Amino acid sequence: MDSPPLDPDRDEARELLEEELTDDQYQRAFTGPLRDALDDLWAWLTEGALSVGGLEIPYGPVVLVVLIAVAILLCILLVRPRLQRSGRPTDELLNAETGLSADDLRARAGEHLGAERFADAFRDLFRAVVRSAEERALLAEQAGRTASEAARDVAALFPGQADQLHRCGELFNLSHYGGRPLSAQDVERLRALEETLRQTEPSPGQGAPFGAPRLVVPE
Incomplete structure (x- = not known):
């Protein structure tokens, strides 16, 4: 024999819905493996601790410091050389060391x-x-x-x-x-x-040192 249909009031309906959503089937569908992994990682960072000289240091700040150090190192190794190259003149001769003939x-x-x-x-x-x-x-x-x-x-x-x-x-x-x-x-x-x-002599009229002062005759 079929049960009579439920006709709960507002509070009863809310309680029934909350009970239904607490079922593991709904929780797995809502979170998924990626959410579970993130939750586990967050719990490890916040709850785990590294013991240094009797001082308990949470994993979170340690990992953050390591990530910042890695980012700085990558900037030094990758970004800085590119900035230095871009800051040079595009076709600088880079004269040889002073005194080299x-x-x-x-x-x-x-x-x-x-x-x-x-x-x-x-x-x-x-x-x-x-x-x-x-x-x-x-x-x-x-x-x-x-x-x-x-x-x-x-x-x-x-x-x-x-x-x-x-x-x-x-x-x-x-x-x-x-x-x-x-x-x-x-x-x-x-x-x-x-x-x-x-072995070639410069063209006539081109032998004066470059940049030397020239005699200009007023017109």
């Missing part, structure tokens, strides 16, 4: 080439091109000169090699700031160009 730079380029550090060899040879022009009093020594500026200034002295010089300036920038790998052939082409420039 063109011969010194050529020798160091040879060492890099022997060790197959082609990009380093290329950049030192390019610096040797600029330093050689300074030693020949074709360019005035200028701190902070960029690779693009150096290529432009030397190309003005040797217009026959202008295209090659501008290309070498671009490769300097791409290798140093863009991480582009260079080959032994790139180094050999620059070496041949550097030797050609050493």
Whole structure:
């Protein structure tokens, strides 16, 4: 025989609903395995403690300090180098150490080439091109000169090699700031160009040191 339908009042209906929702089947459906795992983790962080010299330290603050330290370390290792690179001029020549001659730079380029550090060899040879022009009093020594500026200034002295010089300036920038790998052939082409420039006299009217004062005749 069927039971008569229930007709509870408001309070009775609320109590029946609360009893029904306390059933484990509803609780599992509401929480799920992810919620259970989070609850277990939170309980471990808040209730667990690490004993240090008789002092009980909750796991929560310890884990928080470790996470902050890891975040700081990642910023130092990953973010800071990128910010430093972005803060530099895009094509800075990074002049060789004070006191190095063109011969010194050529020798160091040879060492890099022997060790197959082609990009380093290329950049030192390019610096040797600029330093050689300074030693020949074709360019005035200028701190902070960029690779693009150096290529432009030397190309003005040797217009026959202008295209090659501008290309070498671009490769300097791409290798140093863009991480582009260079080959032994790139180094050999620059070496041949550097030797050609050493054996070539600048074009007429281009031999005065760059940046030297010029005589201006009033019109």
